[in-house]
Amino acid sequence: MKIIKVGMADLNIVKAPGILTTLGLGSCVGIALYDRYNKIAGLAHVMLPSSKEIKNNENKSKFVDTGIELLIEMMIDKGAIKRNLTAKIAGGSQMFSFNNNSSILKIGERNVLATKEKLKELNIEILSEDTGGNYGRTIELNAEDGSLLIKTIGHGIKII
Amino acid sequence: MDVENLNSVMIDVLKEIGNIGSGNAVTSLANMLSKRVDMRVPKVRIMEFKDVAEVLGGEEELVAGIYLNLGSDVEGNIMFILDLDSALNLTNMLLGREDVELDDIAMSALSEVGNILASSYVNSLSGLTGLKITVSVPSLAIDMAGAILSVPAIQFGLIADQVLFIETVFQEGNNFVQGNLFLLPDMSSFEKILSSLGVL
Numbered sequence: 001m002k003i004i005k006v007g008m009a010d011l012n013i014v015k016a017p018g019i020l021t022t023l024g025l026g027s028c029v030g031i032a033l034y035d036r037y038n039k040i041a042g043l044a045h046v047m048l049p050s051s052k053e054i055k056n057n058e059n060k061s062k063f064v065d066t067g068i069e070l071l072i073e074m075m076i077d078k079g080a081i082k083r084n085l086t087a088k089i090a091g092g093s094q095m096f097s098f099n100n101n102s103s104i105l106k107i108g109e110r111n112v113l114a115t116k117e118k119l120k121e122l123n124i125e126i127l128s129e130d131t132g133g134n135y136g137r138t139i140e141l142n143a144e145d146g147s148l149l150i151k152t153i154g155h156g157i158k159i160i
Numbered sequence: 161m162d163v164e165n166l167n168s169v170m171i172d173v174l175k176e177i178g179n180i181g182s183g184n185a186v187t188s189l190a191n192m193l194s195k196r197v198d199m200r201v202p203k204v205r206i207m208e209f210k211d212v213a214e215v216l217g218g219e220e221e222l223v224a225g226i227y228l229n230l231g232s233d234v235e236g237n238i239m240f241i242l243d244l245d246s247a248l249n250l251t252n253m254l255l256g257r258e259d260v261e262l263d264d265i266a267m268s269a270l271s272e273v274g275n276i277l278a279s280s281y282v283n284s285l286s287g288l289t290g291l292k293i294t295v296s297v298p299s300l301a302i303d304m305a306g307a308i309l310s311v312p313a314i315q316f317g318l319i320a321d322q323v324l325f326i327e328t329v330f331q332e333g334n335n336f337v338q339g340n341l342f343l344l345p346d347m348s349s350f351e352k353i354l355s356s357l358g359v360l
Contacts, residue, residue, distance in 0.1 A: 007210025008306070008313060009321075024219030024306020027314055047209065047310070047317040059321050062209075095311050096227045096299035107314050136307020138220055153222060153303055 009062040011044035013074050016143040025091040025137045027108035029064065029115050032088040032139070033071055033124070034146035035080035041143035042071045042080075048107070049114035064114040068122070087124050088148045088160055089115055090139050092131040108132070128160040166324075171204045173359050174350070178202030178326035180288060181281040182341050186330050188280045189273070193253050196333035203327045209316075212309050212323055216241060216340065219306030224262070226274025227311060229296035230282065233352060236345035237312055238281060238295070240274040242337070244302070249336040262302065271298040277341060285343075289356040312344045319347050 002018040008028060014020055016039035022030050025045065033042040044067040048054065051063040060066040076082060092112035112131045119126055130137070130150050140149040151157050166174075179202050190197040205215070213219040224247040226240045242250065244262075250273065251266035252258055259266065275298045286293045301308055316323045323344070331338040345353065354360040 007208075008212065008310065009209040009317065024213060024304035024310075026303075026307030026310030028310050047314050054318060056320055062317055062321070093307070095225075095301045095303065095308055098229070098296060098299055134301070136304035136310075138304065 006043050006045050008045055009047050009059055011042065011061045011067055011071050011074075013040060013042040013071070013078055014143050015040050015078060018143045019140050020143070021138070021140045023138045025139060026093055026095050027091070027111065029089060029091040029108075029111040029131070030137070030139045031064075031068060031071070031115055032090070032141040032146075032148050033068075033075060033085050034088070034141070034143075035075065035084040036086070036146055037084050038080050039143055040075050040078050040080040041141050041146065042075045043139075043141050044068065044071045046111065046115075049110045064111060065118050068115070068118050072122070085124050086146070087119050087126045088141075088146075089126060089129045089131060090137055090148065090150055090160070093133045093135055093137070095134060095136070097134065130158070130160055166206075170354055170359055173354060173357060174204045174326055175202055177285060177288065177353065178204070178328055178343060181284045181343065182328035182330070184284040185277040185281040185341060186328075188276050189330070192273070192276065193250075193332060195253070197330055198333065199328055199330035204324070205327055206322050206324050208322060209313050212313055213306040215327065216305040216309070217243075219304060221305040222302070223305045223308060224270060224300065224302045225308040226271055226298050226300050228274065228278045228298050230345065230349075231294040231296065233291035234285070234293045234345055234349040236343070236349050237315065238278040239308075239312060239342045239344070240277050240339060241305075241308070241342065242339040246337045246339055247302075250332075253336070267300055267302075271300045274298045274300070281341065281343065285353075289353055291352060291356055312342070315344070315346070324350070
C-alpha cells in the first residue's frame with residue numbers, strides 16, 4: 001500500500017488504497033479530512049493558527065486557515081465532494097511547561113481552537129479528536145476507511 | 161533581515177559565536193563530570209521545517225530535550241538535546257549510580273545540566289556582544305524528536321519559512337554521552353548580535 005509522509009508545514013492527499021502519515025506531531029496540529037464515499041483522504045500538518053497575523057505567509061500549509069482551504073481544494077480536484085467531508089484532528093500538545101505561560105508555549109492549544117473554528121465555518125463535522133496533553137504523536141490516516149491511528153510514547157496507541 | 165539574506169561573513173560570525181559559546185558550555189560539562197568532553201566545530205544550519213528532525217535522526221527518535229527561553233536584549237531559546245541512552249549515562253555519572261531508568265532525581269539533574277550549559281553559553285555570548293541576556297528556568301521533555309523540535313520551529317514559523325540555528329555536537333571522552341546544543345535566536349536578535357559585533 002502507498003504510504004505518503006507529510007512533513008511539518010506540509011500537506012498531501014491520497015485516494016484509497018493508501019495511507020497518509022505524519023511523524024512526531026508536537027504543538028502542531030494534524031488535520032485529517034475524509035470523503036468516505038469517494039475514499040479520498042487529506043492530511044495537513046499545520047504550525048500556526050492564522051495566516052492573517054503574520055507577514056511571511058507564502059507557505060499555505062503552515063497555517064490552519066490557509067492549510068485547510070488548500071487541502072479541500074486539492075481533495076476536490078481529485079474527485080472529493082465538499083459536503084461529504086468529515087474531519088479528525090490530533091496534536092496541539094504543550095511540550096514544555098513554564099510558570100509564566102507565554103503565548104508561544106500555548107500555541108498548541110491555540111492551533112486546536114483555530115482548527116475547530118475554521119472547520120465550523122466550513123461546515124465540516126469533527127468526528128473525533130485526540131488533542132492537548134504534553135506528549136508527541138505519530139498519526140496515520142487510512143484512505144480505505146478514514147480511520148486515524150495515533151501512536152505515542154508512553155501514552156498508548158489508539159484509533160479514532 | 162531574512163534568513164535567505166545572510167551572507168557568508170554573517171554565517172562565519174554566527175559559527176564563531178557558537179564556537180565560543182558552546183566551548184564554554186562544554187567546559188562546564190567536563191568540569192561537572194571530571195571527564196574529557198570533545199566538541200565538533202559548530203554548524204550554522206538553515207533548514208526547511210519538514211527536514212528539521214533529520215538533524216536528530218528522524219521525527220520519531222526518542223530524545224530528552226531541555227528548553228530554555230532567552231529574554232531581554234536577545235530573544236529566542238536554547239535547547240540541549242540528548243538521545244535517551246546518553247541522558248541516562250549522563251545522570252548516572254553525575255549522581256554516581258547505576259540506574260536503568262530516568263526517575264525524578266535523574267530528570268531534575270538533567271534539567272540542571274541544561275541550565276548550566278545554557279548559562280555558560282549565554283554568558284560568553286553576552287560578554288562578547290555586550291548585550292544583556294536572561295535565561296529562563298529549564299523545562300524538560302522526553303519524547304519524539306519531531307514533537308520536541310516543533311516548539312522552536314513554530315517560533316521561527318512566525319517570521320520565516322525556514323529555521324536557522326547554531327548546532328554543536330559534543331561527546332564525552334568515552335562516548336557514553338553525546339548531545340546537541342542548539343542556539344535559536346529570533347531573527348531580530350540575530351541582527352542585534354551581528355550589529356553589536358560590527359558585522360551589520
